[in-house]
Structures are given as C-alpha cells and as structure tokens.
Amino acid sequence: MYIDENRLVDMYRPRVLYFALRKLRDREAAEEVAQEAILITITALREGRVQNGQAIGSYLFGIANNLVNKHFREKGHQKRLHGFEDELLEIPWLEDPEAVVLLEEKRRQVEHAISGLEEADRELLRQCYDDPIPLEELARKLGISYAAVRKRKSRVLERIRSSIQAVTKRPKRTRIK
Amino acid sequence: MIERYLTEQLDPAQEQAFEKHYLGCAKCFEELQLRHAAALVVAETEGSVQTRANGLRASLWRSKGVRWALAAAALILILIIPLSYFNWKEQPALEQQATTSAALLRTLGNVEEAPLYLAVTIRGESINKASLIFEEAMDIYVQGNYESAVPLLERVRALDPKKHPAAFYLGISSLMLDRAADAARQLSSGDLLGDSAYEEEARWYLAKAYFQQGRLQAGRAELRMVVSLDGVFKEDAERNLRLLEDELGAQ
Numbered sequence: 001m002y003i004d005e006n007r008l009v010d011m012y013r014p015r016v017l018y019f020a021l022r023k024l025r026d027r028e029a030a031e032e033v034a035q036e037a038i039l040i041t042i043t044a045l046r047e048g049r050v051q052n053g054q055a056i057g058s059y060l061f062g063i064a065n066n067l068v069n070k071h072f073r074e075k076g077h078q079k080r081l082h083g084f085e086d087e088l089l090e091i092p093w094l095e096d097p098e099a100v101v102l103l104e105e106k107r108r109q110v111e112h113a114i115s116g117l118e119e120a121d122r123e124l125l126r127q128c129y130d131d132p133i134p135l136e137e138l139a140r141k142l143g144i145s146y147a148a149v150r151k152r153k154s155r156v157l158e159r160i161r162s163s164i165q166a167v168t169k170r171p172k173r174t175r176i177k
Numbered sequence: 178m179i180e181r182y183l184t185e186q187l188d189p190a191q192e193q194a195f196e197k198h199y200l201g202c203a204k205c206f207e208e209l210q211l212r213h214a215a216a217l218v219v220a221e222t223e224g225s226v227q228t229r230a231n232g233l234r235a236s237l238w239r240s241k242g243v244r245w246a247l248a249a250a251a252l253i254l255i256l257i258i259p260l261s262y263f264n265w266k267e268q269p270a271l272e273q274q275a276t277t278s279a280a281l282l283r284t285l286g287n288v289e290e291a292p293l294y295l296a297v298t299i300r301g302e303s304i305n306k307a308s309l310i311f312e313e314a315m316d317i318y319v320q321g322n323y324e325s326a327v328p329l330l331e332r333v334r335a336l337d338p339k340k341h342p343a344a345f346y347l348g349i350s351s352l353m354l355d356r357a358a359d360a361a362r363q364l365s366s367g368d369l370l371g372d373s374a375y376e377e378e379a380r381w382y383l384a385k386a387y388f389q390q391g392r393l394q395a396g397r398a399e400l401r402m403v404v405s406l407d408g409v410f411k412e413d414a415e416r417n418l419r420l421l422e423d424e425l426g427a428q
Contacts, residue, residue, distance in 0.1 A: 012200070014206070015199060015200050015206050016200065018206070018210070019196055019200060056201065057198075057201015057202065058197060058200075060201070061196060061197040061200045064200070065196075073292075073378075076292070092185065093184075093185055094184060094213070094216050095220070099213065100217060103210060103213055103214050103217065106210050106211065106213075106214040107217050107218060109214070110211060110214040110215050110217075110218050111218045111221075114215065114218050114219075125215060126219050128180070129180075129212075129215060129216035129219045129220070157211070157212070160211065160215065161211065164211070
C-alpha cells in the first residue's frame with residue numbers, strides 16, 4: 001500500500017497536536033508528542049506493522065496516549081523535585097491561551113462567519129457556548145421545544161461552515177503585470 | 178458530545194472514545210475545531226477578553242523560561258542573604274522535621290498523591306473479562322475511591338496474574354488506604370518487579386510501604402534498586418537514601 005507520508009503528516013499532525021495540547025497544556029511538550037507520534041506511525045507504516053489505512057487513527061491514538069502518559073510520569077517527578085505548583089494553571093480548556101493560539105486561523109474564519117449572522121443566531125451561539133447548558137434547559141429558557149433549539153443550532157453551525165467554505169474556496173485574485 | 182468534550186464534561190471512557198474517533202476522522206476533527214473556535218469568538222464578543230488576559234498571564238507563568246528565570250532569581254536572593262544565617266551542614270526544611278527515626282520513617286513513607294492513571298490503548302491487546310474489570314476499577318481509582326477499587330483489582334489479578342498494571346495500582350490503592358502490609362505484599366509480587374514497565378515505580382512505592390511498616394533496611398534496599406534502575410525516580414531515591422544514611426550514621 002502506497003502511503004503519501006507528507007500528506008499523512010498534513011492530515012494527522014494537527015489532530016495529534018490538538019489532542020496532546022488538551023492533555024498537556026504545554027505547547028512545547030505537545031509539539032514533541034505530535035512529532036514523535038507521527039514519526040513512530042510513519043515508521044510502523046514503512047515496516048508494514050500498520051496495514052490498513054483506516055487503522056492509522058487508532059494506532060496514532062495509542063501512541064500519542066502513551067507519550068502523554070510518559071510525559072505525565074516525568075512531569076510528576078519534576079514537580080516533586082522542584083515543588084512547582086500547577087494548581088494555578090487549572091484553566092478550562094475552552095479558555096486555555098495555548099488553544100487560542102493554536103486555533104487562531106480557524107477563529108478568524110469563524111469570527112468573520114459569525115459577523116454575517118442575524119442577531120438572534122448570534123444570541124443562540126452565546127447561549128450555547130458562553131455558559132453552556134444542556135439543550136433541553138436552553139429550550140425551556142427560550143420558551144421553545146428541544147427539537148426547535150436543536151434545529152436552530154444545527155442551522156447556525158451549518159451557516160458558519162458554509163461561510164468558511166465559501167471563503168476558502170474563493171479563487172485568489174492575481175495581479176496581472 | 179463535542180461541546181461536552183470542549184467543556185471537559187465527558188467521563189474518561191467517553192473522552193477516550195471521542196479522542197480515538199477524531200484522531201481518525203477528518204470531518205469530526207474539523208467540526209471540533211469549528212465549535213471550539215465559535216466558543217472563543219463568543220467569549221471575546223461577550224467581553225471575556227479579561228479571561229484571555231488571565232490565561233495569557235498563566236501561560237507566561239507556565240512558560241519554562243519564566244519559571245527557570247524566577248527560580249534562578251530566588252536562588253540569587255537566597256545567596257545574597259548573609260551566610261551566617263545558614264549552617265552549611267544544616268539539612269533542608271524537610272530533613273529538619275526528621276529529627277527522630279520515627280519521624281524520618283513517616284517522611285520517607287509519605288505518599289503525597291497517588292500516581293496518575295491514563296487509559297492506554299495497546300494495539301493488538303485482547304479485550305477480555307480482566308481488561309473490562311480493570312477499566313472499571315481504574316474509573317473508580319481516578320476518582321480517589323481506593324476502597325472500591327481494591328476488590329476489583331484483586332479480581333483482575335485472580336483472572337490475569339500477569340496484568341502488571343493491576344498489581345501496581347492494587348498496591349497503590351492499598352498504600353493510599355494506609356494498608357502498608359498489603360501494599361508491600363502486592364507491590365513485591367515477583368513479575369511486577371521483574372522486567373516490567375512498572376518496575377521502577379513499583380519499587381519506589383514499595384520502599385514507602387516498607388518505611389510505613391518501620392522496615393528500614395528493606396526500604397533502603399528498594400531505594401538502592403530504584404537508583405540502579407536510573408529512571409525518573411533516581412534523584413528522589415538518592416535524596417531519600419542520603420537522609421536515611423545520615424540518620425543511621427548519627428545513631
């Protein structure tokens with residue numbers, strides 16, 4: 001089976017990086033995990049230890065999880081040695097500044113998309129994400145049915161997706177000299 | 178599911194399943210990113226820029242360069258204080274507490290926190306009854322409910338004596354319940370201390386179990402083994418050995 005290794009890196013590295021960053025909350029450590037996990041996976045593919053292209057995700061998960069686990073064991077040791085307190089770093093993932101940086105490009109795209117929404121749709125998003133509550137509760141709060149809320153949310157997200165796709169597919173203007 | 182993952186509301190098994198999925202699914206990962214970004218945009222427009230600022234400050238603290246710079250600054254401050262306030266032979270605060278053998282044993286046997294457990298998927302590992310019970314036990318372990326984890330881990334050991342993680346976490350659970358004798362027996366089971374990935378850590382905690390039982394020489398022997406394994410616990414083991422040998426030398 002031919003594997004385009006460059007394409008594999010492009011496809012999977014962002015996912016492993018996101019996964020590792022969420023676990024480790026340390027960009028440098030997450031980059032190391034992502035790099036090592038991809039390298040191990042490529043090696044396994046070259047050696048035929050991963051045969052089925054669809055199994056790459058599962059294999060990668062196992063490797064990345066192991067590497068994260070290893071980092072935690074070593075970090076636990078470092079904590080004991082140097083006495084650093086990590087409690088003050090317990091920032092929710094949604095607010096984690098490392099995640100903000102990682103998703104900057106996507107955030108800009110979504111921001112542009114959201115600016116084109118109607119106020120009612122923007123308000124729905126705020127209700128969904130600013131202080132997340134179950135959709136059932138949101139439905140009661142808005143005075144509409146659960147199905148209606150779910151449908152509206154789905155429609156809003158679809159509009160955002162379509163807006164982003166329209167922008168990314170737009171042909172770039174080239175200057176003719 | 179995506180929002181619950183973003184807000185960290187999934188239980189460990191659900192989280193693992195979701196992560197395994199999006200690592201292999203481009204569409205779901207794209208959706209995850211989109212919703213995460215949407216949450217960030219909403220947070221900004223709601224005036225939560227302060228949240229980001231707080232996060233950036235925390236990130237700055239977290240930056241290794243800043244941590245080491247602060248540590249170095251602290252060290253310099255300590256050094257410029259008149260040396261007459263310090264006795265070069267004086268032990269650090271931790272060791273000052275250990276003025277008696279009993280106090281030292283308590284210090285050496287102290288377990289501040291249970292080792293972490295993160296579910297690890299090993300390719301090719303068969304899913305059997307022992308594995309399922311083990312996962313159930315570890316779900317309970319991560320919640321700190323060691324009392325309930327113990328019987329489940331004992332069942333796993335009975336079903337699969339070669340399952341090293343079960344032996345290890347059984348010993349840890351006993352330690353956390355102050356059952357030093359049980360912990361010592363469980364952590365010293367032959368195959369765990371053989372060529373297993375848990376050997377170093379098992380010996381480290383076995384030493385603690387021995388110290389809790391007052392078995393000074395046995396604990397020292399395990400610390401020496403930890404040093405010889407040259408792993409992540411080496412420096413801690415060397416430090417504890419120095420404490421022990423200073424105490425024994427003083428007697």
